[in-house]
Amino acid sequence: MNAPVIPTLTTGRLTLRAPGPEDFPALRAFYASDRARFVGGPKTAEGAWRQLATEIGHWAMRGYGRWIAVDRATGAACGLIGLWNPEGWPEPEIGWDLFEGFEGRGYATEAALAARAHAYGRLGWRTAISLVHPDNAASARVAERLGARPEGPVTHPTFGRLTVFRHPGPEALD
Amino acid sequence: MAHNIPILETERLVLRGPAAEDYPNFEATFTSYRARFMGGPLSEYESWMLYAAEIGHWQIHGFGMWMIHDRETDATMGMAGGWYPKGWPEREIAWVIWPRVEGRGIALEAVHAVRNWCYARLGWETAVTYVDPKNIASVRLCERLGAKEDPEAETIDSHDVVYRHPSPRALKASQLSDGIQMEIRCYSDPLFRPKGVPLD
Numbered sequence: 001m002n003a004p005v006i007p008t009l010t011t012g013r014l015t016l017r018a019p020g021p022e023d024f025p026a027l028r029a030f031y032a033s034d035r036a037r038f039v040g041g042p043k044t045a046e047g048a049w050r051q052l053a054t055e056i057g058h059w060a061m062r063g064y065g066r067w068i069a070v071d072r073a074t075g076a077a078c079g080l081i082g083l084w085n086p087e088g089w090p091e092p093e094i095g096w097d098l099f100e101g102f103e104g105r106g107y108a109t110e111a112a113l114a115a116r117a118h119a120y121g122r123l124g125w126r127t128a129i130s131l132v133h134p135d136n137a138a139s140a141r142v143a144e145r146l147g148a149r150p151e152g153p154v155t156h157p158t159f160g161r162l163t164v165f166r167h168p169g170p171e172a173l174d
Numbered sequence: 175m176a177h178n179i180p181i182l183e184t185e186r187l188v189l190r191g192p193a194a195e196d197y198p199n200f201e202a203t204f205t206s207y208r209a210r211f212m213g214g215p216l217s218e219y220e221s222w223m224l225y226a227a228e229i230g231h232w233q234i235h236g237f238g239m240w241m242i243h244d245r246e247t248d249a250t251m252g253m254a255g256g257w258y259p260k261g262w263p264e265r266e267i268a269w270v271i272w273p274r275v276e277g278r279g280i281a282l283e284a285v286h287a288v289r290n291w292c293y294a295r296l297g298w299e300t301a302v303t304y305v306d307p308k309n310i311a312s313v314r315l316c317e318r319l320g321a322k323e324d325p326e327a328e329t330i331d332s333h334d335v336v337y338r339h340p341s342p343r344a345l346k347a348s349q350l351s352d353g354i355q356m357e358i359r360c361y362s363d364p365l366f367r368p369k370g371v372p373l374d
Binding site: 002003004020021024044045046048049050052053054055056057058060061062086087088156157158 | 177178179193194197201217218219220221222223224225226227228229230231232233234235259260261
């Protein structure tokens with residue numbers, strides 16, 4: 001079987017590239033931090049490693065997945081951002097997890113815009129959602145900045161109650 | 175990165191990298207009681223995340239678990255390969271066989287092939303298998319493969335027993351491989367074939 005093909009995207013300040021073994025320290029730190037409390041954390045180092053392996057495998061399973069967003073000016077990995085749709089997910093999602101110290105600079109919005117353009121352009125998605133924990137105000141602000149509107153709650157067996165934000169469709173953005 | 179997964183062929187089996195279309199039988203096994211010795215039963219979400227991690231494991235390490243296919247029908251039968259996630263003290267030779275496949279020497283044939291590959295291609299000098307001691311079928315398979323309990327070796331969580339496989343040198347210097355091949359032949363081409371139940 002061939003390795004999953006993971007394209008590289010470029011935005012003004014960021015490069016979105018395939019997750020790889022070199023990203024383990026960043027994921028371990030993120031999933032150990034309080035920032036991961038809305039996205040399945042905190043996780044042990046073992047849990048973070050499995051998450052990294054799952055992120056790569058997601059690309060093979062779905063043909064899309066999440067990228068590591070790299071700040072080109074410094075080369076630092078600043079987040080895990082992209083398209084997410086494991087089994088049982090309500091719908092294919094645009095997700096953004098920013099690592100510690102990279103919040104407040106618009107990186108999540110910038111990367112999510114590129115991911116959404118990829119979903120609508122290359123993958124032909126007709127719609128997209130983002131799931132936001134009700135207490136995660138920072139993430140809800142990113143969704144709103146992207147033009148997504150809250151639709152209502154869903155309940156996930158692992159993550160509990162989440163708010164569905166619906167993105168504007170490809171026609172609305174043209 | 176970007177490891178393409180080699181294809182291994184044995185007498186009855188073809189081993190290929192885990193693919194998206196092979197997932198349903200994996201889920202059936204891992205969400206069932208069958209998975210009780212492998213951290214399960216898992217929810218559907220957990221099972222899917224684990225399967226994706228099996229694929230990612232290959233890209234991180236350059237080795238991992240193969241999907242076992244029936245050479246004739248291409249049906250999936252289970253998985254076997256090298257497994258070394260974070261938290262494992264040593265690199266493991268691991269396997270899982272779908273319940274209906276059991277009893278035909280499929281795991282023996284697959285594991286024998288993947289162990290040879292790990293030794294020959296990756297240069298491993300040793301390997302272990304972590305087994306729940308209540309998992310009698312796996313304990314028996316360890317023994318048939320020539321692995322021996324290693325009470326000195328570190329366990330994953332103290333609920334498992336560590337079996338250490340014969341080293342590549344020990345495999346070469348003994349008749350173990352020939353014995354395993356003979357046992358596989360007994361399954362694939364049995365001397366005695368039952369002709370049915372005598373009714374009179």
